[in-house]
Amino acid sequence: MHPNKQIVVVGGGFAGTTLVGELERHLPAEYQIVLVSEESYTTFNPMLAEVVGASVFPEHVVAPIRQILDPSRGSQFIMGRVTAVDRERRVVTARTLAGMREIPYAHLVLAFGTRANLDLVPGLAQHALPLKLVGDAMFIRNRVLQRVACIELETDRRERARLGHFVVIGGGFSGVEVAGELADFLAGAVRFYPRVRRSELRVTLLHDLDRLLPELPAVLGQAAARSLADRGIDVRLGTRAIEVTAQGVALSNDEPIAAGTVICTIGTRPNALVARLGVALQRGRIETEADLRVRDTHDVWAIGDCALVRNHAADAAVAPPTAQFAIAQARHLARNIVHAIADQPTRAFGHVPKGMMATTGRLKGVAHAYGLSLSGLAAWLLWRAYYLSRMPTLGRKFRIWIEWTWGMFFAADITHLRFTRTQDSERDALVP
Numbered sequence: 309m310h311p312n313k314q315i316v317v318v319g320g321g322f323a324g325t326t327l328v329g330e331l332e333r334h335l336p337a338e339y340q341i342v343l344v345s346e347e348s349y350t351t352f353n354p355m356l357a358e359v360v361g362a363s364v365f366p367e368h369v370v371a372p373i374r375q376i377l378d379p380s381r382g383s384q385f386i387m388g389r390v391t392a393v394d395r396e397r398r399v400v401t402a403r404t405l406a407g408m409r410e411i412p413y414a415h416l417v418l419a420f421g422t423r424a425n426l427d428l429v430p431g432l433a434q435h436a437l438p439l440k441l442v443g444d445a446m447f448i449r450n451r452v453l454q455r456v457a458c459i460e461l462e463t464d465r466r467e468r469a470r471l472g473h474f475v476v477i478g479g480g481f482s483g484v485e486v487a488g489e490l491a492d493f494l495a496g497a498v499r500f501y502p503r504v505r506r507s508e509l510r511v512t513l514l515h516d517l518d519r520l521l522p523e524l525p526a527v528l529g530q531a532a533a534r535s536l537a538d539r540g541i542d543v544r545l546g547t548r549a550i551e552v553t554a555q556g557v558a559l560s561n562d563e564p565i566a567a568g569t570v571i572c573t574i575g576t577r578p579n580a581l582v583a584r585l586g587v588a589l590q591r592g593r594i595e596t597e598a599d600l601r602v603r604d605t606h607d608v609w610a611i612g613d614c615a616l617v618r619n620h621a622a623d624a625a626v627a628p629p630t631a632q633f634a635i636a637q638a639r640h641l642a643r644n645i646v647h648a649i650a651d652q653p654t655r656a657f658g659h660v661p662k663g664m665m666a667t668t669g670r671l672k673g674v675a676h677a678y679g680l681s682l683s684g685l686a687a688w689l690l691w692r693a694y695y696l697s698r699m700p701t702l703g704r705k706f707r708i709w710i711e712w713t714w715g716m717f718f719a720a721d722i723t724h725l726r727f728t729r730t731q732d733s734e735r736d737a738l739v740p
């Protein structure tokens with residue numbers, strides 16, 4: 309394939325995979341698409357909280373990128389981490405399973421997202437559990453099960469209370485969802501641990517603003533707080549975690565909380581690749597022109613969380629880092645790349661958000677869609693219907709639907725699956 313006919317996309321998240329799907333449909337056949345991404349799958353982040361709460365299996369919130377690509381189009385997927393971009397020579401360098409590789413491009417799209425920021429609060433990196441990747445969600449779920457199993461064997465009353473206290477930092481979408489899922493999971497799991505009392509398991513949600521879910525109308529933030537409180541969650545508004553230690557969390561306005569598990573849902577930092585690109589940045593995000601081209605370039609484009617994109621349907625306000633905007637930008641960019649190749653004018657990006665929603669545990673949620681505010685079961689059903697429809701591949705949709713239906717009638721899975729191999733089984737000690 310001629311390098312002048314190659315479109316290279318870096319990052320197989322919401323932005324990258326949507327873009328490739330659109331390009332496969334609309335690019336002239338002589339153009340080849342190459343998608344480079346670190347993992348072989350794309351992660352459906354809005355469902356990570358459900359993995360923590362064992363509402364779905366981890367394998368079902370990821371979709372193999374090779375199965376998303378259209379085999380008849382001949383697009384190439386390379387599993388690798390892009391480490392450098394040479395804009396003079398128009399090549400990207402990637403560390404792949406087969407060593408370092410150079411990949412030439414005619415147009416390059418940067419869609420590599422952001423990383424979790426564990427420097428926001430002292431002790432976060434050492435003692436808190438971030439929720440950003442599917443591995444994080446699996447780890448948290450195992451940690452929760454370990455904690456409950458530890459309580460059974462612990463005789464010290466204060467230590468039992470500490471082990472049974474789960475603190476979630478951040479009252480945005482993922483914090484609210486994880487707190488709700490966790491409370492439901494613990495309530496369902498505790499009956500299999502006869503030496504643990506329900507009252508020994510507590511979930512606290514810390515949020516530094518005066519209401520949850522600031523992106524939604526105030527009334528829905530209040531409805532979410534009520535719904536979580538009804539599940540026994542201690543929602544502390546206007547409360548900032550100022551330090552996380554092995555013993556728990558120090559607070560800005562109250563006594564420290566003794567907690568065995570601290571889950572962090574706040575903060576992102578730029579991907580390390582950003583600093584090596586030599587392009588204009590604003591607070592670590594890649595600055596783009598109105599048509600999504602990277603500022604001062606003609607053949608490099610950026611979309612999704614790694615890009616600073618202005619929404620020209622909303623007075624050029626900076627687009628929020630959400631899946632909805634990543635998908636809208638990807639669709640728009642596909643059209644602009646097709647136009648750029650055909651020497652036609654490109655268009656400014658604009659998107660009117662359809663709404664936002666969050667679950668607050670099983671059968672409860674809040675939603676603001678098409679100007680309407682909903683809470684309770686209707687919002688929860690809407691959340692499930694929407695995310696099921698967005699899930700890549702028909703097979704995954706079906707599996708999740710079965711799992712959700714299964715979960716309505718049977719207890720959540722409390723298997724603590726450890727990855728012990730035969731070679732390790734003799735000397736393997738239980739990890740704390």
Ligand SMILES: Cc1cc2nc3c(=O)[nH]c(=O)nc-3n(C[C@H](O)[C@H](O)[C@H](O)COP(=O)(O)OP(=O)(O)OC[C@H]3O[C@@H](n4cnc5c(N)ncnc54)[C@H](O)[C@@H]3O)c2cc1C
Pocket residue numbers: 318319320321322323324344345346347349350351353354355356357388389390391419420421422439440441481482579581611612613614629630631632633634665
């Ligand atoms: C727990 C959680 C819950 C969320 N819930 C919601 C929600 O309910 N609604 C919503 O709208 N948004 C939600 N979001 C935000 C949403 O997931 C992001 O806005 C969206 O994923 C951004 O898409 P992206 O493609 O830009 O980045 P990502 O989805 O992060 O994808 C980036 C991809 O690039 C890859 N990559 C990174 N660096 C390199 C490299 N150097 N070389 C190659 N590949 C690389 C990564 O492995 C990843 O696959 C949530 C996020 C999290 C973490």
